[in-house]
Amino acid sequence: MTVQIKTLDMEPKRQTFGHVARRLGGDKPATRYQEATLDVQATANFHYKPQWEPEYWVYDTRKTAVVMADWYKPLDPRQYYYATYNIARANMNQAVERAFAFAEERGLIEKISAEARKQIEFGLLPLRHLHWGANMNMTEITQRGYGTAVTAPCIFSAGDHLGMAQVVSRIGLLLDGQTGVSLDMAKEVWMDDPAWQGVRKLIEDTFVERDFFQLFVAQTLAINGVVFDLIYKFADAGWKDAQIAVAMLTEFMSDWRADESKWSDSVIKTVAAESAENKALVSQWASDWIARAVEAARPLSAALLGDNGAQAEAAREATIKRARALGLTL
Amino acid sequence: MTAKKLGLKQRYAHMTRGLDWETSYQPMDKVFPYDTFEGIKIKDWSAWEDPFRLTMDAYWKFQAEKERKLYAVIDAFAQNNGQTGVTDGRYANVLKLFLTGISPEEYQAHRGFAYAGRHLRGVGPRVAAQMQSLDELRHIQTQIHTISHYNKYFDGLAEFPHMHDRVWYLSVPKSFFDDARSAGPFEFMIAIGFAFEYVLTNLLFVPFMSGAAYNGDMSTVTFGFSAQSDESRHMTLGIEVIKFLLEQHPDNLPIVQKWVDKWFWRGHRVLGLVAMMMDYMLPKPVMSWKEAWEIYFTEAGGALFQDLARYGLRPPKYADIATAEAEHISHQNWAIFYQYTHAAAFHTWLPDAKHMDWLSEKYPNTFDKYYRPRFEMWGQMAKEGKRFYNMALPQLCQTCQIPMGYTEPGDPTTICFRKTQFRGETYHFCSDGCKDIFEAEPEKFAQAWLPVHQIFQGNCGGATIPDVLNYYRMNVGADNMDYVGSPDEKLWNEWQADKIRTAV
Ligand SMILES: [Fe+2]
Numbered sequence: 001m002t003v004q005i006k007t008l009d010m011e012p013k014r015q016t017f018g019h020v021a022r023r024l025g026g027d028k029p030a031t032r033y034q035e036a037t038l039d040v041q042a043t044a045n046f047h048y049k050p051q052w053e054p055e056y057w058v059y060d061t062r063k064t065a066v067v068m069a070d071w072y073k074p075l076d077p078r079q080y081y082y083a084t085y086n087i088a089r090a091n092m093n094q095a096v097e098r099a100f101a102f103a104e105e106r107g108l109i110e111k112i113s114a115e116a117r118k119q120i121e122f123g124l125l126p127l128r129h130l131h132w133g134a135n136m137n138m139t140e141i142t143q144r145g146y147g148t149a150v151t152a153p154c155i156f157s158a159g160d161h162l163g164m165a166q167v168v169s170r171i172g173l174l175l176d177g178q179t180g181v182s183l184d185m186a187k188e189v190w191m192d193d194p195a196w197q198g199v200r201k202l203i204e205d206t207f208v209e210r211d212f213f214q215l216f217v218a219q220t221l222a223i224n225g226v227v228f229d230l231i232y233k234f235a236d237a238g239w240k241d242a243q244i245a246v247a248m249l250t251e252f253m254s255d256w257r258a259d260e261s262k263w264s265d266s267v268i269k270t271v272a273a274e275s276a277e278n279k280a281l282v283s284q285w286a287s288d289w290i291a292r293a294v295e296a297a298r299p300l301s302a303a304l305l306g307d308n309g310a311q312a313e314a315a316r317e318a319t320i321k322r323a324r325a326l327g328l329t330l
Numbered sequence: 331m332t333a334k335k336l337g338l339k340q341r342y343a344h345m346t347r348g349l350d351w352e353t354s355y356q357p358m359d360k361v362f363p364y365d366t367f368e369g370i371k372i373k374d375w376s377a378w379e380d381p382f383r384l385t386m387d388a389y390w391k392f393q394a395e396k397e398r399k400l401y402a403v404i405d406a407f408a409q410n411n412g413q414t415g416v417t418d419g420r421y422a423n424v425l426k427l428f429l430t431g432i433s434p435e436e437y438q439a440h441r442g443f444a445y446a447g448r449h450l451r452g453v454g455p456r457v458a459a460q461m462q463s464l465d466e467l468r469h470i471q472t473q474i475h476t477i478s479h480y481n482k483y484f485d486g487l488a489e490f491p492h493m494h495d496r497v498w499y500l501s502v503p504k505s506f507f508d509d510a511r512s513a514g515p516f517e518f519m520i521a522i523g524f525a526f527e528y529v530l531t532n533l534l535f536v537p538f539m540s541g542a543a544y545n546g547d548m549s550t551v552t553f554g555f556s557a558q559s560d561e562s563r564h565m566t567l568g569i570e571v572i573k574f575l576l577e578q579h580p581d582n583l584p585i586v587q588k589w590v591d592k593w594f595w596r597g598h599r600v601l602g603l604v605a606m607m608m609d610y611m612l613p614k615p616v617m618s619w620k621e622a623w624e625i626y627f628t629e630a631g632g633a634l635f636q637d638l639a640r641y642g643l644r645p646p647k648y649a650d651i652a653t654a655e656a657e658h659i660s661h662q663n664w665a666i667f668y669q670y671t672h673a674a675a676f677h678t679w680l681p682d683a684k685h686m687d688w689l690s691e692k693y694p695n696t697f698d699k700y701y702r703p704r705f706e707m708w709g710q711m712a713k714e715g716k717r718f719y720n721m722a723l724p725q726l727c728q729t730c731q732i733p734m735g736y737t738e739p740g741d742p743t744t745i746c747f748r749k750t751q752f753r754g755e756t757y758h759f760c761s762d763g764c765k766d767i768f769e770a771e772p773e774k775f776a777q778a779w780l781p782v783h784q785i786f787q788g789n790c791g792g793a794t795i796p797d798v799l800n801y802y803r804m805n806v807g808a809d810n811m812d813y814v815g816s817p818d819e820k821l822w823n824e825w826q827a828d829k830i831r832t833a834v
């Protein structure tokens with residue numbers, strides 16, 4: 001007897017779901033990303049106005065001033081759905097594990113100078129709080145945004161920021177011999193050191209931003225581009241003899257930044273390209289939040305690098321250039 | 331340095347709650363605007379005990395491993411055309427009910443836990459809620475991928491999100507979750523985290539997954555196993571939340587009690603659909619609804635509420651009525667769908683003689699006395715070419731949105747009607763439980779998008795049944811009506827005939 005099932009005529013009745021087929025322009029095989037994303041959020045016939053915000057429905061396009069004919073246009077070029085996201089991050093995280101194991105084995109952190117140690121405590125460890133703030137923002141867009149295409153990657157991003165806050169924390173624990181002392185100190189710096197107060201104010205200001213897409217621009221373009229890049233990209237000189245150690249232990253962050261901006265840039269580009277009105281709004285938001293982020297980053301850059309804010313300026317230029325490449329006018 | 335090395339618990343605290351801070355450039359009440367209006371009092375968020383200690387790196391690792399295994403099974407199932415190996419073609423209707431009625435609620439849970447994961451002031455529960463938000467996204471997405479292959483062959487699945495927003499009976503689960511989503515973050519946590527995930531999950535999730543196991547659906551059962559460890563995290567979060575609220579302030583007790591009463595009853599009504607699925611739709615039944623209710627609510631729930639009694643919490647109001655209804659609810663629901671088969675996106679059928687005997691055995695107090703005669707009469711009518719359809723639009727309960735077909739407690743021959751007045755209008759209910767819920771929040775429940783009202787108001791494509799079915803995107807003659815004579819049945823029979831032919 002051969003494998004009998006193969007002799008059956010297994011011609012499918014349809015290739016994919018109706019809503020997916022309508023978007024693909026016909027009944028064609030769809031990808032897992034498409035089936036897991038397209039039209040998954042409810043759009044009609046809601047029952048009750050939220051008690052906490054009765055002026056809107058829970059899912060409501062009016063929660064941002066930009067207008068999209070279709071919120072399933074800003075798709076994710078990485079085509080992440082839950083499985084591929086987690087597998088990608090688990091893979092990225094293997095490098096983190098190797099780096100920490102290596103650093104511990106070789107006593108990499110013990111070998112660094114007191115000066116470098118101080119710089120890391122002052123300039124790197126407080127960043128875990130900024131990651132946590134970014135996590136809050138991306139979670140907010142997940143709950144408040146419109147359409148699974150935009151919101152699902154936001155909860156992935158929120159998970160990323162929590163993960164990175166934890167990587168930064170592990171660097172602190174490596175520095176302080178797993179006692180947590182350095183993390184307590186870093187929190188004091190975050191709360192009180194003048195060099196960090198601009199950044200703390202910046203992120204606290206984003207916490208009260210109600211327009212979900214403005215928040216998206218503030219976080220993914222301005223804060224990621226100016227503040228995170230300042231520390232992870234433009235501050236190498238600040239780590240003194242610990243440059244290689246820091247680069248190794250924060251490799252996840254550079255991988256993440258490339259991965260995340262592939263998506264977040266394309267979302268901003270698509271939304272801005274929708275209409276002249278969107279373009280004007282997004283450009284305005286970008287220029288406003290980039291300016292605020294630069295103002296916040298300048299004293300940090302000066303204190304960490306002794307550069308009078310030059311690297312904050314470099315981050316600004318890079319971000320402006322990026323924004324222009326997305327079609328924004330700044 | 332004299333500091334001591336951190337223990338696991340303190341290390342985790344640094345990895346999570348240590349990240350948070352008291353804002354000062356913006357007032358905390360503006361950063362967390364939604365966690366006070368419900369009246370819940372929290373004296374000390376730091377008393378929160380993390381129900382599980384999972385850092386993101388561990389989360390990614392575990393979840394990625396589970397996904398690799400799950401998708402290997404889903405792929406193999408599709409390659410081997412596993413859909414031809416289930417117990418009977420009727421089984422696909424269980425998946426239709428699941429994908430149209432339950433999966434969209436996984437999505438709602440995903441967004442709702444993001445809301446709680448942003449807006450609860452305490453950082454501990456926020457982190458746990460965020461992980462649950464990720465998990466719930468996993469559930470909707472893996473369910474779509476699991477059932478995607480069935481959609482290629484069976485009708486009734488292709489328009490699941492469109493139908494979920496429109497079809498009359500799907501407004502039962504939809505309004506349940508809309509209710510939770512429009513509530514404050516604490517009520518959401520009690521509604522979904524505690525009542526749904528802890529008290530009722532074994533009556534929802536387990537019946538579908540065991541049903542899949544019993545009926546040869548390896549793909550869905552693998553999903554079920556794979557989601558088990560997520561669910562156990564969700565359960566520990568749910569129980570931790572209720573204990574925390576009750577421990578924090580005595581004023582919380584009456585609020586929490588009101589929510590427990592409300593969400594138990596609302597959950598019970600949604601579960602009526604699961605009851606019907608268990609008793610009527612599984613070609614090979616796992617256990618009766620009544621048995622499941624006894625094990626998972628009467629026994630397990632009883633022990634749970636005994637444990638919670640030390641906080642002053644009593645078992646949910648009307649739990650006794652719900653237990654009495656376990657004798658009836660599946661039969662009454664299946665009868666509703668049989669009559670309205672033309673407007674349902676899954677197939678119906680009458681139980682055959684063997685299945686009726688099984689029901690008699692499982693329901694010795696009620697089936698032969700009240701339900702068998704009706705099904706036999708309908709069977710007779712169908713034989714005579716007069717298959718019974720109910721073409722009148724039913725009145726719906728304002729709260730649970732189920733057609734008014736349930737009977738009076740203690741009198742299974744009289745339909746139960748309740749009503750109340752609000753702002754000069756009369757509202758109708760299927761039960762005291764639903765009426766109480768309305769009366770506690772009339773402004774909210776008066777807003778309900780009631781499918782039948784909406785049809786009458788002309789908001790569902792027109793005044794005739796074909797207009798409405800068109801609005802539903804119902805593929806008439808394929809998605810709806812009896813299984814016998816359906817394209818599903820035809821295809822299933824072809825597969826079976828082919829199997830016999832090639833096996834010879
Ligand atoms: Fe779930």
Ligand SMILES: [Fe+2]
Binds near residue numbers: 527561564
């Ligand atoms: Fe769950």
Ligand SMILES: [Zn+2]
Binds near residue numbers: 761764
């Ligand atoms: Zn009701």
